[in-house]
Amino acid sequence: MSQTISPSELSSHNTVSSLWIAIDGLVYDLTEFAPTHPGGLSVLLEHAGKDGTEAYHAVHSPSLLRSNLPVSKCLGRLSSPLPASSPSRPSPAPKPPLSSLISVHDFRQAAHTFLPPKTLAFVSSAATDCHTHGRNSSAYSDITLRPRVLVDVSAPVSLETTILGQRVASPIFVAPTSLGKTVHPEGEREIARACKELGGVAQVVSTSASFSVSDVVQAALDHPFPPAAAAGAAAAGDPGAEPPNVPVFLQLYVDKHAPNTEALLASLTSPDPADPAAASKIKAVFLTVDAPVPGKREADERVPVPVPTPAAAAATTTTTTTTSTTTTTTPMATQLSPTADSSGAALGRLMASYISPSLSWESTVPWLRRRLPRSVPLVIKGIQTAADAVRAARAGADGIVVSNHGGRSLDTAPATVLVLLELQRCCPWVFERLEVFVDGGVARGTDVFKALCLGARGVGVGRAVLYGLGYGKDGVKRVLEILNAELVTTMKMCGVTKLDELHPGLLNTRAVDHLVPDSLSEDHPYAKWRRSKI
Numbered sequence: 045m046s047q048t049i050s051p052s053e054l055s056s057h058n059t060v061s062s063l064w065i066a067i068d069g070l071v072y073d074l075t076e077f078a079p080t081h082p083g084g085l086s087v088l089l090e091h092a093g094k095d096g097t098e099a100y101h102a103v104h105s106p107s108l109l110r111s112n113l114p115v116s117k118c119l120g121r122l123s124s125p126l127p128a129s130s131p132s133r134p135s136p137a138p139k140p141p142l143s144s145l146i147s148v149h150d151f152r153q154a155a156h157t158f159l160p161p162k163t164l165a166f167v168s169s170a171a172t173d174c175h176t177h178g179r180n181s182s183a184y185s186d187i188t189l190r191p192r193v194l195v196d197v198s199a200p201v202s203l204e205t206t207i208l209g210q211r212v213a214s215p216i217f218v219a220p221t222s223l224g225k226t227v228h229p230e231g232e233r234e235i236a237r238a239c240k241e242l243g244g245v246a247q248v249v250s251t252s253a254s255f256s257v258s259d260v261v262q263a264a265l266d267h268p269f270p271p272a273a274a275a276g277a278a279a280a281g282d283p284g285a286e287p288p289n290v291p292v293f294l295q296l297y298v299d300k301h302a303p304n305t306e307a308l309l310a311s312l313t314s315p316d317p318a319d320p321a322a323a324s325k326i327k328a329v330f331l332t333v334d335a336p337v338p339g340k341r342e343a344d345e346r347v348p349v350p351v352p353t354p355a356a357a358a359a360t361t362t363t364t365t366t367t368s369t370t371t372t373t374t375p376m377a378t379q380l381s382p383t384a385d386s387s388g389a390a391l392g393r394l395m396a397s398y399i400s401p402s403l404s405w406e407s408t409v410p411w412l413r414r415r416l417p418r419s420v421p422l423v424i425k426g427i428q429t430a431a432d433a434v435r436a437a438r439a440g441a442d443g444i445v446v447s448n449h450g451g452r453s454l455d456t457a458p459a460t461v462l463v464l465l466e467l468q469r470c471c472p473w474v475f476e477r478l479e480v481f482v483d484g485g486v487a488r489g490t491d492v493f494k495a496l497c498l499g500a501r502g503v504g505v506g507r508a509v510l511y512g513l514g515y516g517k518d519g520v521k522r523v524l525e526i527l528n529a530e531l532v533t534t535m536k537m538c539g540v541t542k543l544d545e546l547h548p549g550l551l552n553t554r555a556v557d558h559l560v561p562d563s564l565s566e567d568h569p570y571a572k573w574r575r576s577k578i
């Protein structure tokens with residue numbers, strides 16, 4: 045790597061057959077890697093022969109290059125720095141003070157005022173007409189509570205429980221979401237710090253996160269214990285008291301190129317003698333199965349693809365890849381302009397190009413089970429029918445997440461709380477065999493309460509956490525604290541002070557019962573399949 049490379053030499057390697065990019069003053073040969081780049085080849089082509097530093101850091105962690113590319117692909121140092129561009133980004137709108145936000149809805153509204161348009165569209169959008177997205181939430185309000193009164197609820201409520209054998213501070217967990225850096229420069233690492241400060245909230249880290257799961261675990265390990273937990277241990281006079289747990293799970297998208305996934309799992313699960321934490325880096329794997337192809341999220345597709353100003357265009361052709369734009373402040377969006385196609389420019393779709401569409405019960409689940417130590421539970425995320433919950437149990441999964449990707453994958457798929465009811469009706473034994481989780485549309489402590497009453501072991505929150513992340517770790521903490529506090533209030537109002545006292549009898553589901561399938565049959569109850577007529 046002693047070689048120095050001039051800007052003019054760099055600029056001559058700007059094609060698919062020879063694709064070099066400078067990042068942080070070093071020149072990388074990405075020719076072989078480019079076709080498998082998760083964000084697509086065309087993003088790299090935009091930066092080919094140029095300085096991609098800013099675009100790279102907008103979405104990736106500093107360590108990602110080092111961990112994914114052979115050392116030999118770092119060709120040398122750029123002989124002279126490329127002139128810095130002067131992007132004309134509008135300054136972000138001021139944020140309402142954090143202390144003024146007292147509900148998840150407040151956070152959502154606030155995010156609409158300050159997140160850049162492309163980021164907001166990516167985070168908030170859902171598939172096509174957004175029916176499922178809306179019903180995920182509205183189905184919770186159709187289920188009513190049956191409070192018990194004149195019950196002594198003076199005892200403090202502890203939300204501590206276990207998820208997949210891990211001690212957690214709350215049954216509410218952080219659902220996996222991709223590209224955290226589009227919301228906050230520290231992305232998923234900042235979420236990890238918030239989870240630790242809350243005493244060990246479980247966090248599922250996406251394969252498409254801006255930071256690797258190892259980086260996220262490290263951020264949590266490096267972050268100080270919450271003062272309350274430290275004080276509690278000291279007050280108990282127990283120096284050996286267990287520190288707050290760091291329950292980080294990996295959400296897995298299987299790569300079209302299976303060896304990439306195998307290498308990822310091997311690196312995260314095999315004990316590394318030089319790194320005692322390595323063996324415990326991931327406490328479970330959540331295999332996502334509800335997005336074999338990307339959903340059609342029109343709000344995300346529609347946000348205008350930024351058109352570089354003439355000045356910026358000139359700058360990009362001669363010196364730098366950091367385009368200034370007239371329409372957006374999102375660095376990620378500026379990277380993606382050339383990749384917009386006849387379907388639009390959705391970040392979700394562009395990021396999903398590496399995900400394998402050929403997973404199956406027969407091959408994928410046993411293949412994955414063989415690649416994971418027995419101590420690492422396997423959870424299937426994206427179950428939407430009782431029949432598939434049964435398949436997951438029979439395939440040897442340790443858990444399932446009833447999920448429709450927050451309504452981002454297939455519109456008019458059922459609201460997730462209705463699927464929980466379907467499981468209760470058609471295969472109640474699944475709750476004994478597996479840990480059942482649910483996510484989608486959770487915005488209130490009453491929603492969490494209802495899901496727990498229906499047998500959920502934990503309840504995931506996606507967008508709400510990202511809206512909180514707009515304020516960094518304190519925002520994430522506040523979102524989760526609000527939900528925890530609302531859950532405790534609901535429990536006490538319903539005459540309950542312990543999580544294991546929650547049961548379906550605290551709910552009235554009659555308004556939705558007619559929507560819940562009543563059989564495991566794969567057939568329609570009366571419409572007949574006449575294949576010959578098709």
Ligand SMILES: Cc1cc2nc3c(=O)[nH]c(=O)nc-3n(C[C@H](O)[C@H](O)[C@H](O)COP(=O)(O)O)c2cc1C
Pocket residue numbers: 166167168180219220221222250251252253295332425447448449450451452483484485486504505506507508510
């Ligand atoms: C911006 C965004 C990115 C997401 N990325 C992923 C992902 O990479 N992997 C995954 O399994 N689910 C992903 N999801 C789905 C969430 O894990 C979760 O199922 C969903 O957000 C729950 O619905 P909610 O947002 O209404 O809480 C994503 C959701 C959002 C909003």
